[in-house]
Amino acid sequence: MTKSLQRLIAAFRKFPGVGPKQAERFAMLVIMSDSNEVREFIQAIESARNSIKLCRFCCDLSEEEICSICSDTGRNRAIICVVEQPQDAAAVEKTGAYNGLYHVLHGAISPIEGVNSGSIKLQNLAERIRKSNGAISEIIIATNPDTEGEMTAMHITRLLKNKVAKITRIAYGVPLGGDIDYIDEMTLRHALNGRISI
Amino acid sequence: MTKSLQRLIAAFRKFPGVGPKQAERFAMLVIMSDSNEVREFIQAIESARNSIKLCRFCCDLSEEEICSICSDTGRNRAIICVVEQPQDAAAVEKTGAYNGLYHVLHGAISPIEGVNSGSIKLQNLAERIRKSNGAISEIIIATNPDTEGEMTAMHITRLLKNKVAKITRIAYGVPLGGDIDYIDEMTLRHALNGRISI
Numbered sequence: 001m002t003k004s005l006q007r008l009i010a011a012f013r014k015f016p017g018v019g020p021k022q023a024e025r026f027a028m029l030v031i032m033s034d035s036n037e038v039r040e041f042i043q044a045i046e047s048a049r050n051s052i053k054l055c056r057f058c059c060d061l062s063e064e065e066i067c068s069i070c071s072d073t074g075r076n077r078a079i080i081c082v083v084e085q086p087q088d089a090a091a092v093e094k095t096g097a098y099n100g101l102y103h104v105l106h107g108a109i110s111p112i113e114g115v116n117s118g119s120i121k122l123q124n125l126a127e128r129i130r131k132s133n134g135a136i137s138e139i140i141i142a143t144n145p146d147t148e149g150e151m152t153a154m155h156i157t158r159l160l161k162n163k164v165a166k167i168t169r170i171a172y173g174v175p176l177g178g179d180i181d182y183i184d185e186m187t188l189r190h191a192l193n194g195r196i197s198i
Numbered sequence: 199m200t201k202s203l204q205r206l207i208a209a210f211r212k213f214p215g216v217g218p219k220q221a222e223r224f225a226m227l228v229i230m231s232d233s234n235e236v237r238e239f240i241q242a243i244e245s246a247r248n249s250i251k252l253c254r255f256c257c258d259l260s261e262e263e264i265c266s267i268c269s270d271t272g273r274n275r276a277i278i279c280v281v282e283q284p285q286d287a288a289a290v291e292k293t294g295a296y297n298g299l300y301h302v303l304h305g306a307i308s309p310i311e312g313v314n315s316g317s318i319k320l321q322n323l324a325e326r327i328r329k330s331n332g333a334i335s336e337i338i339i340a341t342n343p344d345t346e347g348e349m350t351a352m353h354i355t356r357l358l359k360n361k362v363a364k365i366t367r368i369a370y371g372v373p374l375g376g377d378i379d380y381i382d383e384m385t386l387r388h389a390l391n392g393r394i395s396i
Binding site: 001002003004005007008010011014015016017022024025026027028029030031032035037038040041042044045046047048049051052061062063085086087090106 | 199200201202203205206208209212213214215220222223224225226227228229230233235236238239240242243244245246247249250259260261283284285288304
């Protein structure tokens, strides 16, 4: 195996979830494909790197200084949905059930991984709310339902307690299509406690 | 989701075994990592593309015109192990049990995928043997033990029948650490037929 092949395999190993065999297969594909495809791949990387920045308001990915959602006058500017990652905002957006704004934290508080409240875009959120002069009526916290996400949700609640009228957390419960039998106890307990009249 | 992000995700989708979610995660990593890491990644691709060519003799990947194995005078030049891919040669090499040369076909015959004997490096092998003037005493066929690999093995056998003294195929049998109970019937049948005295 040549040195430059090993270097390329090592580079692919850094991608999440890529093992030695898959990295090898990726590297082989890159070496054996025709130049046009490789050029397109590199250009896609460079163009994404060069054109994508974080929206000045919500920190979501954007090709403009202000993202398309923040600059959309048709959105409800009184609600902010706080998510961990840009993908999460995209997922909420896909539901079509939300018409407010977002705030992307780019992470969640995790003492184990050394991520504290200063390493994510929390100050930007506090600042955003301070500058809004009471125009924000609700913060919906949609961080992941895991330890880090919960810790982050608690932190946001403490941070914004008296600054926003309403702070909510997305509902916990059984996912559609799930099998009650296979759902963990904690989720089921949340689903019971959160039951709604029909 | 911005256009350039979608383009990058589409580029990652082309890698083998990469689904939409993983492609998204790869794209996010590329966008969020620091410039040095991305530069290293692109350089690794370009350097591999620019420096790696196929060895003039065995068609394995090489940074020189003749690969390190073909130019190693300590190897047994009378035996050629024929494999489908460069990774396969690397796998045989890792065993430490083989000291001959290789020939990399870069594929296997597959009528379904439109790969015929002309699309893989078979003519190079025939030519190599012709030019050797009988110096090659054995061809070990180490193509994959699947339909395409078997078809390719049969084709090589027909092609070289009277040109090499000995043509062999690597042994079929139970893999070490395997569980007899879980091994398919065909493999087990081969293992029985190929039994050796102990």
